[in-house]
Amino acid sequence: DAGVIQSPRHEVTEMGQEVTLRCKPISGHDYLFWYRQTMMRGLELLIYFNNNVPIDDSGMPEDRFSAKMPNASFSTLKIQPSEPRDSAVYFCASSAWGSNQPQHFGDGTRLSIL
């Protein structure tokens, strides 16, 4: 079974540039989650979708961050303009329909903003 697929695995870019992270959830999963992991703040939920609709975006840090899910098999997280403090590992996870279903994580994107 293919798991959650994220791209790119690593991204290094300069401050002010636009960054786009991509995620393909597990086929058949109805929920998609975007997380950010840093040493200082741990694992934080940024936003999650149910059936392609954003349900809770209260974790999105500011207007520079946006996320979309145009269809059931693809989501993007965009940062524009990027800042050095956005450097982190960004994980995408998905889960099946229903409450209390396990979330399965992708391998993450390690983002460095210079």
Next chain:
Amino acid sequence: GENVEQHPSTLSVQEGDSAVIKCTYSDSASNYFPWYKQELGKRPQLIIDIRSNVGEKKDQRIAVTLNKTAKHFSLHITETQPEDSAVYFCAASLGATNKLIFGTGTLLAVQP
């Protein structure tokens, strides 16, 4: 807001000993409690989970206990092995939603 506290932050044990990691949650409506293992540079991987209608769950050397009254749950690893070395995260659902609140992690080191 709701939060999950996890202790200890680091834990060192000898191979073959047991390890226990404890978490406390604040949302009395939480009903799902997963545990994740994350090796260095890798993704978090679900190792075991428990739902609020169950007090204990076991899977080989791993067990989780839940005390809903006290709002705490624990991970128990028996007969630890060097490959158990990793960071372990607990999490609790926000009420009955699919949103998870994660603990701050425990770095477990198993000394051969």
